[in-house]
Amino acid sequence: MTRPIDRRSFLKITGTTLGAGALYQVGAAVGVDPQGLALTDLLGRQNGERVTPFSFVQLSDTHVGFEGPPNPLGTKAFEQAVEAVNALPRQPDLILFTGDLTHDSEKAGETLARMQRFQEIAARLRVKNVKFVPGEHDAGLDGGQVYHTVFGPSHYAFDHRGVHFIALDNVSQGKPVVGPEQIDWLRKDLARFGKSAPIVVFTHRPLFDLKPEWEWYTGDGDEVMNLLAPYENVTVLYGHIHRNHEQLTGHARHLAARSLIFGYPDPALTDEKKPMPFDKGAPFKNLGIRRLDLALQGARPVLGVTEVELSSREFAGTVGIKQILKGAQFA
Amino acid sequence: MRPSKIAITLACLAFGLPNRAQDLKVIPITAKRFEYSPKEVHLKKGETVTLVLKSEDVTHGFFCRPLKVDSDIPPGQETRLTVTPMQAGVFTAICNHFCGGGHGNMKMKFVVE
Numbered sequence: 001m002t003r004p005i006d007r008r009s010f011l012k013i014t015g016t017t018l019g020a021g022a023l024y025q026v027g028a029a030v031g032v033d034p035q036g037l038a039l040t041d042l043l044g045r046q047n048g049e050r051v052t053p054f055s056f057v058q059l060s061d062t063h064v065g066f067e068g069p070p071n072p073l074g075t076k077a078f079e080q081a082v083e084a085v086n087a088l089p090r091q092p093d094l095i096l097f098t099g100d101l102t103h104d105s106e107k108a109g110e111t112l113a114r115m116q117r118f119q120e121i122a123a124r125l126r127v128k129n130v131k132f133v134p135g136e137h138d139a140g141l142d143g144g145q146v147y148h149t150v151f152g153p154s155h156y157a158f159d160h161r162g163v164h165f166i167a168l169d170n171v172s173q174g175k176p177v178v179g180p181e182q183i184d185w186l187r188k189d190l191a192r193f194g195k196s197a198p199i200v201v202f203t204h205r206p207l208f209d210l211k212p213e214w215e216w217y218t219g220d221g222d223e224v225m226n227l228l229a230p231y232e233n234v235t236v237l238y239g240h241i242h243r244n245h246e247q248l249t250g251h252a253r254h255l256a257a258r259s260l261i262f263g264y265p266d267p268a269l270t271d272e273k274k275p276m277p278f279d280k281g282a283p284f285k286n287l288g289i290r291r292l293d294l295a296l297q298g299a300r301p302v303l304g305v306t307e308v309e310l311s312s313r314e315f316a317g318t319v320g321i322k323q324i325l326k327g328a329q330f331a
Numbered sequence: 332m333r334p335s336k337i338a339i340t341l342a343c344l345a346f347g348l349p350n351r352a353q354d355l356k357v358i359p360i361t362a363k364r365f366e367y368s369p370k371e372v373h374l375k376k377g378e379t380v381t382l383v384l385k386s387e388d389v390t391h392g393f394f395c396r397p398l399k400v401d402s403d404i405p406p407g408q409e410t411r412l413t414v415t416p417m418q419a420g421v422f423t424a425i426c427n428h429f430c431g432g433g434h435g436n437m438k439m440k441f442v443v444e
Contacts, residue, residue, distance in 0.1 A: 103432075104429075104431060104432060106431065136429040136434075137429075140429030140434075141429060141430075141431065171429070174390065174392075174403075174428045174429050175392060175403070175427055175428050175429075176427060209396075212394070212396050213395075213396075213422075213423040213425060213438075214425075214435075215394075215425055215427055215435065219401065219427075273435065273436060274436075
């Protein structure tokens with residue numbers, strides 16, 4: 001069920017569209033008043049580290065190694081996205097990749113080679129605090145064996161400036177499940193937090209039934225969301241569906257990111273799950289990145305979201321992403 | 332002592348009860364990368380059937396929420412699922428165990444009349 005934005009929500013979109021849907025610009029952050037600071041300190045004492053403003057970026061579904069008509073340019077969009085992030089006037093603290101870093105291959109050694117190619121491109125990011133979760137194309141065939149060798153654990157948690165980040169793996173068992181072991185780990189991980197703690201979950205597949213007949217679901221996603229239900233400020237970032245989507249379930253806001261390889265159509269408009277056709281005139285159409293800006297509105301943490309569709313003067317003769325970003329006034 | 336299949340059949344015949352093991356319609360379905368065969372199966376609303384699933388290559392999945400089925404299909408064995416469709420319509424079953432590049436479009440259709 002999609003619901004209107006709640007003022008108390010962690011995540012608030014206050015954007016206006018610039019250009020033909022090219023950029024979703026977030027409104028300026030509200031200043032922090034003394035009363036708000038006192039409340040922030042109180043929240044900090046309750047939750048651990050005090051929340052302080054920062055920004056981070058979500059990139060998803062780079063599918064390094066993919067070759068095919070929906071995108072004959074291979075890694076170009078990924079490389080362009082890296083340049084775009086590097087060109088941000090204020091560098092993010094953190095980059096999150098939400099799965100399908102590589103496209104699957106059964107050729108001996110090829111999965112590892114694709115993951116190394118991914119790492120070469122990701123290493124060009126100026127920001128070095130980069131986190132990953134696998135997609136089914138990375139880890140679905142071998143139970144995540146090669147992924148774990150290259151990227152380490154596929155579920156983990158960390159804190160950053162008062163926000164608790166949780167990486168969940170819902171692909172490595174072949175099926176769209178998180179599994180009882182990881183759910184038990186999550187229960188223990190959440191135990192130390194107060195109900196107002198800002199929490200960002202990042203994973204690959206949606207944790208709710210978005211379109212089960214397109215495998216856009218997680219079988220035990222309800223169990224995960226039940227554990228998160230008591231928490232008032234939860235944002236779930238995911239990929240897999242190769243298009244933007246936003247949904248509220250209880251207190252939690254779920255946001256799907258565009259991919260960096262090809263888009264999928266709106267399932268409400270078609271029964272056919274087919275990649276959007278490649279457009280020579282706008283080769284990065286439907287591809288994009290997401291920037292998230294954490295601010296404080298009074299004492300409340302507010303997460304601004306900027307969706308950027310990649311487009312390129314070099315390839316398409318249309319408005320380039322750098323021009324768009326230069327023209328935008330970020331908070 | 333467990334009753335034998337023959338005893339159950341005789342009891343069913345004597346009391347006019349359906350012998351489920353023998354009377355259920357059996358529908359064989361084969362899975363291989365990246366398709367099911369047949370691609371379409373017709374069922375009757377309220378009629379219980381047995382789906383007998385076999386994989387010819389790797390482990391596949393078989394998932395259709397409206398028919399309440401969600402199972403793996405490991406190769407080298409039969410996977411039997413009992414289904415009673417309770418609503419008419421056209422429902423898609425998909426492979427939900429990742430099986431390679433064409434996995435995302437491995438599906439078949441159930442038409443319930």
